[in-house]
Structures are given as structure tokens and as C-alpha cells.
Amino acid sequence: MLSVIQNLSKKTQTIKAELQEDIQAVFDRDPAARNTLEVLLTYPGVHALLIHRVAHSMWQHNNKGLARFVSFGNRFLTGIEIHPAAKIGRRFFIDHGMGVVIGETAEIGDDVTLYHGVTLGGVSLNEGKRHPTLEDGVVVGAGAKVLGGFTVGKYAKIGSNAVVVKEVPAGATMVGSAARLIHDKAKAEQMGLDSLANNGVTPADDYIEKTIIEKTTDAEQIKSVEKTSINTSATNEEDCNKIKLEQAGVFHQYGIDPNTPDPVAMTFIKMLEHIRQSEARLDELQSAMCKLDPTFCKKHYTKLDVSDLDAVDPQFFMEDEL
Numbered sequence: 001m002l003s004v005i006q007n008l009s010k011k012t013q014t015i016k017a018e019l020q021e022d023i024q025a026v027f028d029r030d031p032a033a034r035n036t037l038e039v040l041l042t043y044p045g046v047h048a049l050l051i052h053r054v055a056h057s058m059w060q061h062n063n064k065g066l067a068r069f070v071s072f073g074n075r076f077l078t079g080i081e082i083h084p085a086a087k088i089g090r091r092f093f094i095d096h097g098m099g100v101v102i103g104e105t106a107e108i109g110d111d112v113t114l115y116h117g118v119t120l121g122g123v124s125l126n127e128g129k130r131h132p133t134l135e136d137g138v139v140v141g142a143g144a145k146v147l148g149g150f151t152v153g154k155y156a157k158i159g160s161n162a163v164v165v166k167e168v169p170a171g172a173t174m175v176g177s178a179a180r181l182i183h184d185k186a187k188a189e190q191m192g193l194d195s196l197a198n199n200g201v202t203p204a205d206d207y208i209e210k211t212i213i214e215k216t217t218d219a220e221q222i223k224s225v226e227k228t229s230i231n232t233s234a235t236n237e238e239d240c241n242k243i244k245l246e247q248a249g250v251f252h253q254y255g256i257d258p259n260t261p262d263p264v265a266m267t268f269i270k271m272l273e274h275i276r277q278s279e280a281r282l283d284e285l286q287s288a289m290c291k292l293d294p295t296f297c298k299k300h301y302t303k304l305d306v307s308d309l310d311a312v313d314p315q316f317f318m319e320d321e322l
Contacts, residue, residue: 018053018090022046025091029113045094048080055084089136096142103131105149115142115160123147123165135170 026033026043033039039046051074058067067084075081079098082088086102089110094100096116102108105128106120118140122130129149134140138152141160146152153170163177290297 015053019050021091022049022093025093025111029093030095044078044080044097048074048078048082048094048097048100049088049092051077052082052084052086052088055082056086056088059084086131105129106131107133109134109136109138109154111137113139115140115144117143119145119147121145121147122149124149132164 023036023039023046026039026046033043051070055067055070055074058064058070064084071082071084080094080100082100082102083104083106085104087107088102089108089112091111092108093113094115095113099117100114101119101121103120103122105122108120112134120132120134124130132146132148133151134146135152135154135156137155138158139156140146140158141162143161144158144164145162146158146164148165150167152158152164152168153172155171156168157173158164158168159173159175161177162174164174168174286297
């Protein structure tokens, strides 16, 4: 009996200490907070954190059904949805809070701040680590989406409405959206898929073949398409689009695939490659000119250095040297 009372006393002291830290975190990060009573009664972020700790304890003690019910009540009362399995550190602060979603495998360190509309979501249906890990001191702005099982380094900042799908180094600041045109809606609909090509339905081969033939007006090309199997290498742009759409016919939560290459970045890489090839040709031309006129080689021109191109990954220039 005495041990039970002692354990209860320790838990009470722990809860009290955590609550004091949570309240102090509000005062440290929200200048609108005026007094402790106001924070306890009117801050949904504090309420959501307290209820989550109860639900998380139930989840750890294998009362998962009851934990999910408590989590559901938490969302109903505060507008904040936190899966009971999510791991949250100390002095966690959710400002305003409405619309915040924290997934099952999310992990949050100490002194992390989230604003309203933040999603810590997953982009995979596989079991295991699907949601992000936010290390100590991370700040995530209003409406930002952090999607995937990667790590956001210590004291990193994610701007409002940013969409982050890849790992963030410590101390970095991330802004902007990753949205790019990946699939053309009209072509996707012609292939029997939606504009995101993620409904999990792949059109039948005979339908795709018929579509390609209808698009081909030349009689000789029609015969060629009829003789060529759908699984062979694509010989025109329509075939390439078809194969890409077939490969993309899988489900992605939130309509985004973190493995999709950024077309703008790819365009710059191709342009830089073309410039590098042109420079190599000019070097060859200069060597030929020097043989004809030795004084031509005495002229010196300043060349660009990798350090002058801050927006380009130096690794790109080092690939040929390795």
C-alpha cells in the first residue's frame, strides 16, 4: 500500500513539473499570454498536450482502443489531432492549434513550436516509420506540411505554408512549396487516370493501344504501333507518357511523391551540363588557335568558380573528378 502511495506521489509531482514547464513555455513564446489562469483555461495547445499524455500512457499500457477514444475526444475539444502513439518531448507548444495533425510515428523533441494548420504526415501506406522526427528547438510555421519519415534537424525553421518532403539539416530555414506540374491532366484522363495519376487503377493494354493508334494519323505509323508490344521501349512521346502514367498508378497520401524529381532543378542541371560541354569545345578551339597564333594563348580570362554558384550543389561538379 505504501509503495502505491509513493508511486502515485511521484507521478503527481512529475505531472505538476511538466505542467509548470508547459505554462512557462507559453509565456516564453507567446507575448499575448497574461497570466497562468488564462493559459490553463483558454489555450487549446496546452489542453491538447495534457490529454495526449493521458492517451499516450494508455497506448503504452496496451489500452489502445481507449487511447484512440481519448485522442478522438481531444480532437473534438481542441481541434488538434495527435495520434496516441506519437512521441512528444518537454515544453512542446502549439500556438492557436486549430487544424494541427500529428501522425502515429511522429517524434517531437524538446522546446518545439508548432503553429495552426501544421501537418506532420506520412506519404506511405507501409508499416514502420512514416512520419517526421522533429529534433529539439524546431519551429514550424502556420499551414506548413512536413511529409515523410525523415528528420528535421535541431533548431531548424520551416516557413508558413512550406511543403517539406526531404530531410532538413540542423539550423536550416525552409520556405516555399514543392508543387510542380508532374502530369498533364488531359493526357492522364485520356489514359484513364486522374490528374494526379494516383487512383491505383491502370488502364487495360488494349485501351492504351487503341488510344495510341487513334492519335496516329500516318498509315505506316499505325502498322508499326500494331506490331510493337506495349511493353517494348517507347519510340515516341505518347508511349513515354503512357509508361510514366502506368508506373505512377499508385496511391500517395496528400497527392505528393517525395521521390519525384523537381523538373525545374532538372532543367537547370541540363543547362549547366550544356554549358560545361560548350566550354570544353571552346577549350579545344582555343588550343587549335594557339597552335596557329602563339600570342593568342597569352590572353587571360577570369573563369567562374564553384563558390560563385551558391544555388548549385558542388557535388554536381565533382562527379566527373571522382
